[in-house]
Amino acid sequence: MKIYIVDDDESIRTSLTEILRDEEFDVRDFATGKSMLHELQRERPALVILDVWLGKEDGLDILDSIKEAYPALPVLMISGHGTIEQAVQATKKGAVDFLEKPLSLEGILKKISEILKVPDGPPRNENIALAFDEIIGASSAILKVKKAIAQAAGTNARVFIYGENGTGKELVSRSIYHNSKRSDKPFIHVNCAALSEDVIEEELFGRVSAGGFRPGAFENASGGTLFLYEVSALSLKMQARILRVLQEGVILRVESGEQLPVDVRLISAMNSDPQAAIRQGKFREDLYYRLNVIPVVLPPLRERQEDIPLLLDHYLRLTAEQHNMKLKRFKTNAVDALISYPWPGNVRELQNVVERLSIMSGEQDITTETVLDHLSDVRSAPLPFPVTGDLRKAREEFERNYITQALRKLDWNVSRAARYLGLERTNLHRKIKALGIEPEK
Template identity: 35%
Template sequence: MASAQVLVVDDEPDIRGTVKEILEDEGYSVIVAENAAAAREARRQQRPDVILLDIWMPDLDGISLLREWSERGGLPCPVIMMSGHGTIETAIEATRLGAYDFIEKPISLAKLLLTIERALEAQRLKRENEDLRQQVSVPLEPVGSSKAMQALRAQLDRLAQHDTWVLIQGEPGTGKEALARYLHEKSARHDGPFVTVAPGAISREHAAQALFGAEDTNGVQYGLIEQANGGVLFLEEVADLDPELQLRLSSVLERRSLLRTGGREAVPLNLRVIAASAQDLEALAKAGKFREELYYQLKVVPISVPPLRERPEDIPELLRFFADFFPNRDKLPYRHFPVGVQNRLRNYPWPGNIRELRNLVQRLLILGQAGDVELIEVEQALGNAVAPKTPREIDSGIDMNLPLREAREQFERAYLLRQLQEAGGSVGKLAKVVGMERTHLYRKLRDLGVDVRTSGKEE
């Protein structure tokens, strides 16, 4: 990973020079600015990892500059304030505006280095927490002892020793993002960011700005590509990019630099690109539906992920993993999958691959009682997965011998599944139909084990 970049903003040349020399000796990349105007320009040219900002400067004080950054799109990174004669009120105001910490002058070398180190660590942990909230519930390390999975793990381990770009291809639900994260964690860039770009989730009118960033007289917005600097840019289902964005992305990857929307100067990039697709990109490129140059840029090393039906010997291991995972994460009851049930699931074709298996296990843990999973439960669950019930079937599917709370949960799940199917998988439409606030509805669907991705597309 590239060394962290520190922007030092101070109007005193001696302090700028001393701090720059000290930090460079510690392995940091340092940019200096003598006033607010120079700081704005330095921040525009490249996104820093930490900013050291003096409070008292002649043109514009540090608190005002901090407020400006905070109100125009938020702080790009941790900001550490510096002052030789600060007050408690000043420190409180800086903290309110988002400053990470406050250092008094004359600066203590030990405290300066420790504060920067803690700020970078806090930023890393914040990024990891955000990543974890976005991840689906799949294991980071590929699960399975089949020859196919052993070969896949060995290939990923080899690639982790290099910084080459990778194209992961496989059917929907095979866990391509989890493999990309595994590759990232094993690589030398593991301390850097892992930024996911999901083209299908970005509106067309805002796609260029979201990807490449923007700048104008009001400030700078760092796009997803620039946010991945020093780490990994993961392009999820890259075939969903429209032709114009494919062309612009190809140019960015070729030059290893990007020009923000409205920008004047190119920003250098140092990142690894991992792309994924469930579609045949080569066929799309030959048909003129995907830019051929971008295809070859991404396909430095191709990886093919086998579908679950081609490695049925891994199913018992996956069942054990998720049967442990959900009780630990969601406090669900542990349930055992007997050999007979395992054999039935080994012979199921799994059109939804690992995602479908994960959802099945979660559903069986939520709806069943503690103990062994019975074959009839599995058959009913598989039938629900492939053949949506009619309203009459839903009504008759509730076990009237259950306690009221559990029977109500069965009804709520069946009702929401039916309404979600009627809404074409749109959670936005579902929220209007059932009269629930969208955030509460997401929580209810998650608690009931309903995965909207297997019921259609979200809005």
């Protein structure tokens, strides 16, 4: 397991690092909170050990920053000049505990062991515990989502997730589940749009037959969480049956008159606007209000462009690990090109593009030209400008817009724009001529 140590005292960092590495922990140490927060955007440890006094920085302010962006990440505060008031304040802000220096070997190892283990259970699974932090980003839009997830995880209330395809609805549902009190019980996922009317009833409620019975999703999720994806795709008849379950807390298996009590937390999700579905008569308004106790609205990637560099870095590292490859990088101008792309498929599309470029590109530093070459055949989804369906023309339109933006930014200076875009000046001249780009008057 990975542990971060943040202390401005080099001797403390060194001795604590050596102790924890002897115990086979993967340790990184930081002299400042700022440097640690920057690294947190790239990867999350299982635990942060944070000093209260960090020279010009206040450890409690750093704690606030951690908890705002990564509420599920455990933080152990330490101090050589701590007071009871500081300890109380730290725990109120979300620290798991507060230890006084000098730290004893036995004391620190015992405390870390307690933090990284579920009480009376197996060692803490950091992949599950930090599932919340798989939601990459530090924009105000995504921090708002993380806050809603943290609030939802602490309750048994029903949750309704709305977002376009590829924005991470299932990831959010699993993050809520993994950080809830029901995380030791089942998580059952049902795609309501993928099952026909005659199949969905049995899938949800089970069936009784001469040979016995088959439990449905509500029974299989007993004590845990049932995730209904595209819930408005259900017929109005089936929506009425779910409404009855929510009102009465019981289900009826198909071909059975016996009422069975169920204890299930419902998380529902939709790709389309639920209010529009209600107006069209496809979604029961009374069911919507029952399901929408805690709303979580996921922004499309085009509305949180500042998160794209973090996502690129995350998926570059993930691809390198999964395919046992050398870690590649995007050149700055290539990153700018990817930020400018509209991402109709959102984060899922971005992940696919990064994996593809990492594997297929022979470059260590992926350039703008390589990015533009690959974006033309990533997918044929609608772009925010009119296209005829011709991928070549779609790519030309994207390149025209991107190059024009760069030229505007640099007052139409072709030499500077070529350096900015990572192109040869003659190559950029050819593109400007071929794309019919003319200086604005």
